[in-house]
Amino acid sequence: MTSELLDPLDLQIESRNQRRSVGRLWQLVRRSTRLVWGSGRLLFVGLLVVQVVAALVLAGQVLVVESFLSAVLELGPGGGVPSVLVAATLGLAGLMAAAALLDSVRGSMSRFLGESVARRTYQDVLDAATAVSLRHFESASFYDRLQRVEASATSRPFQVTQALLGIVGGLAATIGVGAVLAGIHPVLLPLLLLGGLPMILTNRRESRREFQFTVAQTPHQRQRYYLSYLLTTRDEAKEVRAFDLGGPFRERFDELYARYLADLARHLRRRLALSTAGNLGSAAVLTATLLVLVTLIGRGAVSVAQAGAAIVAIRMLQGQVQALLRGMQSIFEAGLFLSDVDQFMDLAATARDEEEGDPAPPAFGEITVEDVRFSYPGSATEALRGVDLRIRRGQVVALVGENGSGKTTLAKILAGLYDPSAGAVRWDGRDTRTYSRVSVRDRVAVIFQDFVRYAFTARENIAFGRAGKCEDARVAEAAGRAGAASFLEALPAGYETILSRMFKGGRDLSGGQWQRVAIARAFYRDAELMILDEPTAALDPRAESALYESLRAVLAGRTAVFISHRFSSVRAADVIYVLDQGRVVEAGSHEELMAREGMYAELFRLQAAAYLGEPGVPQAR
Template sequence: MTQDFVDPVDLRVEARSGRRSPRRLLALCRRSLRLVREAAPRPFAGSVVLQVAAALLLAGQVWSVKILLDAILGTADGDVRPTALVGPVALLAVLTALTALTSSVQSSLSRYLGERVARSMWRRVLGAATAVPLRSFESSAFYDRLRRVQANALSRPYQVTRGILTTLGSGVSAVAVGATLVGIAPVLLPLLLLGGVPLVLTSRRESRLEFDFDVDQTPNQRLRSYLTYVLTDRDSAKEIRAFDLGGPLGSRMDDAYGTYLGSLGAHLRRRTVLSSLGTLGTAVVLAATLGVLVLLIARGELGVADAGAAIVAIRMLQGQIQAVFAGVQSVFESGLFLDDVEEFLRTGEAAGVEAQGDPAPERFDAVDVDDVSFTYPGGAAPALDGVSLRVEAGQVVAVVGENGSGKTTLAKVLAGLYEPDAGTVRWDDVDQATLDRRSLRSRVAVIFQDFVRYALPAAENITAGSPHDDDRVRAAARATGADRALEGLPDGYRTVLSRLFRGGRELSGGQWQRVALARAYYRDAPLVVLDEPSSALDARAEHELFASLRDVLAGRTAVFISHRFSTVRSADRIYVMDAGRVVEAGDHASLMALGGLYAELFTIQAAAYTEPTA
């Protein structure tokens, strides 16, 4: 399967094509509410209750202000005793305290709810990222989308939900306060509702600007993230200092940040202009509303208490109306990013469905690679071009060639990590493409030259996700010679293999190589693929490894990739690759007798270890 990822221009077109309609708003709300409700049902329900409670408390404050003003005016006229103020004052104080308490609890609950949503989204995003085909990681467009998803998947779904909750709470508040205002001066409510129109007109453009800016800046943000990683990574630290790269790379980071800040400044100016226009329009409507209120007071249509309550209601209602439209804007703006996230998640789901198939055989008689071709995305020439070979059960098969000949790509195809563009890989006449990918990978133990050194306990570096068994861990370490290094660690196999974490220890390159080999041994798969398995071993260790390779494999089938011809002499069959093709095949003796590329390269390497004759 070839996975294509959306170009930034197409993303912007796609975003603009999504009409801002009530139907789209409802769709975004349903999707986000479902996500948040599934991630944290009880905190979400509590948040909704608190939003409604806060809205009702706000309306209650307006009524309490009116009651208090009536009491104050009655006391001033001598109609009511001063003690009559105690009740209204106490009521306003209690409502104000409850509002503050509700806000405090809501803030804490909101934070917890956000983290629960973030955890749920991380689970989904990481699941998708590990499900997409390995080929996707050869595409820069994939990395751009992955960065945006990593940045937005954690925050945007909850931002949509928070926008919904804000809209809900503010809407309830607006209805409650609006009802209060209607009871005082009905004509003022329609004027205040008009105050949201300018925000509606400007918010859509602001949302599009924000999404376009994020898409445009993705490559720059990725570059800054990469430079930050290189300048602070432990593995890079020695070379950064050896070549004094701190200054040049730091300058490049500063230049990239400067470019970003320039674009950000222009972007924020455009948003500020739009926001100011919306706010100015709302202020004009508010001024007109207050003017009408003054006119009503001047005509004697409103008393002092009603006027005071109306002023409070107007101020509160204006804030709630603005919050409603701000919440709607937040939903739409985050919805654009959420679409991007959902598309990525669908990609992972589709990849998972397409990877399903029949279970891979637990054992096989032969694996055949038949006329396989493969080209990397954007590649000018195929990495594999009509490659054919056969691996029979119990054999040790070597694939040799110069750098760039296609050896590692072939290893990935054999391991089911790449699907060929043409040709087939068959397990006992069963096309590998019809097999379930997870099942297939469980039948192959593959260790690459650039294997991962996990900053985890030694035992977990060996089990690599397989069920843990102490006896098997120790057996794998003994079989590959890793036991001598691991058993001498402070906590043995529980020691973290990195100084990144407290109590951790570091291994040498050769020791790590043995741990990686133990990882392949532990999996107990019928097919073992080893890519340059001795690259970090010294001459003695390399000799010991290949001398005992058949014993270590314990009858399993092995394909090992190497550019060291001295290590492949004992292989049952040797395939020689050049420019993506298999150009020779046979055992060591027959290939030397052939006098072709194998014999030439073997002789060149052997000459480096022999004294020149007189």
């Protein structure tokens, strides 16, 4: 399995190429059985038993109807009620009650089973979503698939469960009632089964249409979800109001919805046409069957009582054959989604392959980045175009450069989140790709520009730096070093305060306070290599200088790479790398770079002059 994602278009092609075949049905039944079996075997077996018993009850009903009718027909005036008739009546009532009871038992059991299957599927999907390689998150078709799989994770498992039970129940009942019908007259059965044929022909086409419709709608649906997210979330609410974007967004949302409804109407009309054709075909065959029955009575080949029972049987069979076909249709329909899910899981499996390899050493003496190139998936231009650098243990290394020069991209590669497209990152000479990526990431603490503000407690926001047991003393220490302790302790519930207004008792923080919490998270991780992407952008000058003072103490001989646009903090770094358009153009200490009179010196002077308000400095480059 390649890790390449299929486009929605490919999926459509794929669905078109899937032959409607007994083989495919069998394969799907097996796949579904595996899924349902894995989620609740006892319940599943119980339900199968219920289905078979229900089928026997149905067949029994037909037999009882026949004896009931013949007893009624033999009833003479004033002759009293024969015991056969009483027994048949009671039997019929009993069987009908049993059928109703079995039905509700089946309803409850299959609901619970469906929910268990849904839970299992959801677990698998979420496991896969957290395991897949980060680069998939750069791809729109990945999101489409994720959304489709996630949306179907709640509904499709029910469908699969119901379909499977429908097939088993329908098959059992068809055999049971069919045997009774064949006993009445052999010609009736094949005729009736023939009635299912038109529906078989139309069903698969319908399910394929359904899947294609979903595939085609997913991108629009995602846009819709995004718009409704913009309109309903708190952080976005202020900007949406400030720029008065509510109206335009609503309009777009309505437009998308209207288009969806129009598409849905067209889709439903097509589906309706198909199913009507199938039903009409079945009805024609049924009419023929009834005509045959009438002819048989006329010829005396069947008695009137038998004919009555046969009509009941035909009625039942019709329902059962339809249940069987519906089950098959459902399973074909769910089958396309199941393979969607399977392919999604395969992505996670390939991601797990990437996790193979020796564990990275606990520490390194030197990291070398050799001629590293990187382009984002689906992007034609390279974000990094041959980067070389060297980071020795214990150093504080700064990356500077203009917006879009590749600093964050380099940080992601150093953190083991992406593999370089070419070149290598080596720890003491060994390519990090030969280590398991999990272990590489384990040695690194990275805080990105767009770090996450978890709507959990302050303590958790810091302790998430290293998953596992939370050590309160270390949380406090990390907070102290990041300059977050004082304001966190002052919160209503101290470290236990939820850092979001979304939840009761929660409090929000200022931008700079959040940044300190994020830095505390990195400190808490206590990793060999710390990467901070613009850690001080939102910090006030006093906090910034305090942070850099504490940085060396926190590092205690470990290594830091930080990215900053503020040259005041950059100048204290041991080595500064200047990036420009995906390349390192200068490297050295502050003094060396200033002496070089290159890009660094120019940018540094520009900023310094702006602070000092020197005359004659151009306002823009």
